[in-house]
Amino acid sequence: MRLKTFRMGGIHPDDNKISASAAVEVLPLPAVAYISMAQHLGAPATPIVQKGDKVLVGQVIAEPSGFVSAPVHSPYSGTVKAVEPRADFAGNMVTHVVIDVEGDEWLPQIDRTPEIKTEITASREEILEKIKNAGIVGLGGAAFPTHIKLSPPKDKTAECLIINGTECEPYLTSDDRIMQEEPVQIVTGARIMMKALGVPKCYIGIEENKPAAIESMKKAAADYSGIEVVVLKKKYPQGGEKQLIDAIIHRRVPSMGLPIDTGAVVQNVGTALAVYEAVQKNKPLIDNIFTVTGKCVPQQKNFDVRVGTTFRQIIEAAGGIPENAAKFVSGGPMMGKAIVNLDASTVKASAALLVLTEEETLRKKESNCIRCGKCADACPMGLQPFLLSRLARAGGRQEELEQEKVFDCIECGCCLYTCPANIPLLDVIRPAKAEVIKIMRSRPKK
């Protein structure tokens, strides 16, 4: 049978899943932890603890400050050392709560037993409340608060839930590992979200290069007729929300529209696991599964990392900083962000630390565009990156950029990856897109 995939563009980079066979290990607790208040898309949370306060694992240390926001819980027990601005991995100053870690004492209401609870007793409202209070955000990368996504606007109806287990980014293996190690919990998390949305159908999309995960998820989902594991052809960016919906239910999110316009709500497998833990075990989102990888890394590993651990500590646990390391990436090689500061700490949606050598990551010298059209063929949104980049470089061509739908760009990087002339297509399109969107937003609504 031909495997499903999205129907426009895409590329096939080497998947390099070199850490796929490493079972998840628990990373030892740090002595001092730095918890960022900007862990999600939207307004940063407001700290409610002060220097000298004692905190327990799971205790709320910051409250949401706005509709699109989420609370932050302490992943550690200990004493608050400071509430101060610190540089995050990209070098931006963000308020952090600094905790001197003492022991590992959890709030008593958190169920830490190994028992797997598959029976869902919470009502729809209770589920949404628990997810909101547990500070759960989308763990696929964007860190959008999950409870908002699970409450579609009144005029839209959700028809199905799509669980994203594609992990289409090369190198990353954390989703693969949790699908193998905690499939029942993920399926339960999916069922909880189905109940919250009131939808009868759930698809779990997994790419063909993860046979063990496919098998374990199929087994876990076998008892539930509404849940279907869909094996997808390996192609990047299959994990993009719009691409995944297209691949699985053959509907396309309209330009400038939202996924819910197709009747689908997409959540990552990591999010499903976090939802399970929040609703069934009362555990807020304080840790995640994290891949440390790269061909030069001594030991490629998958760790269970508590939020607020520094990247430096994680790389030390994987055998230290490689001699020839030239670039550190938070996330995958296609959409991850370069790390400026290894002493910055992880946030809820941190998925990986990828270490690349100069040889692997150095941009080659740009030459003339040969008009091969490969960027347009690779673009999963049907845009013409060569044209967009030319307009962007010319400057002052926002009107044409808007006509060419620069705002549809999902910044997946397929164009730049594929360009034989090494033109930094996405590099120049990205700021132009931001500018055009700003102009569009500033217009009076009709």
Add this chain to the structure above:
Amino acid sequence: MKEVIVSPSPHLHSSLSTRSIMRDVLIALAPSIIVSVLIYEWHALGLLAVCVLTCVLVEWLITKFLFKRPSTIGDLSAVVTGVLLALNLPPSAPWWIAVVGSIVAIGIAKMTFGGLGQNIFNPALVGRVFLLVSFPVIMTDWTVPDSWKIFDSAVDAYSGATPLGIAKEGLLNGMTLPEIFAQNDFSWKQMFYIQVGGSAGEISALALILGFVYLLCRRVIKPTIPLTIVATVAIVSGIFSAVNPDVYTGPVFNIFAGGLLLGSIFMATDYVTSPMTTKGQIIFAVGIGLITMMVRYFGSYPEGVSFAILIMNCTVPLLNKYCKPARFGKEVKNG
């Protein structure tokens, strides 16, 4: 620790480069080069060497002394132009013709516009057509000197003219096609494997098709343009030959004779001078097929592929402007 690199995503790049693409094109041309050297021996080799060296040298001189920029010859595109030009020359062409053609191809058709990627017309074709209109006698002299023959018996049967030339000549002399075909072996088998009489690159359809398959497998080109040209030629010649088989040559003859395959596989698919979207490519290729057949049937030249491609090259900027790819989330029905 030493400095780390900080740059926006993506952090990886495919191994694709202009150079690797041009290298693939050269590999795809290898079967045709080998056949031409087997048939025309050292003369084909000499033309190849002169064309390639002149093309590369002209590009190097212009980038160095006129543009004052780093040399671009490393991208191998000048080598491809040189090889294509050589394959478009008659085997008996003198060496200076090759030099003039190369200077025109690179100096005028390519570098005047700013080098690779900026030119409107296919450089090798501009070189060839320039030579064809400037030196018509030399460029249509298909005689094969005795010393170069290796298949004595086979070649003796030909005057050295191309099948298209023979057909046109015969028709002008008042013969009908069945009479002309009775005197010559224009069976598809003959033309498919080795057709003697013609430029070096036209000799073997098989060699060209091998190159085509290689380019498809390496995803250097898509089959759209070549297949659409061949289909257009087949349909047009099919209709005309059905109406009057005495005057109009049929599809098999038109596909395998002359430079149609060489042109559609290697010249019409030139990235720089062909449209970027499938829609544009189809319009472009249909145009090439129609113009080729018009020249072949009604023009004064026996062959029209070069003219057809150059004429359609002019339409490329317009086709690129108006033929947009289908956008995601637009013009698509959900359901």
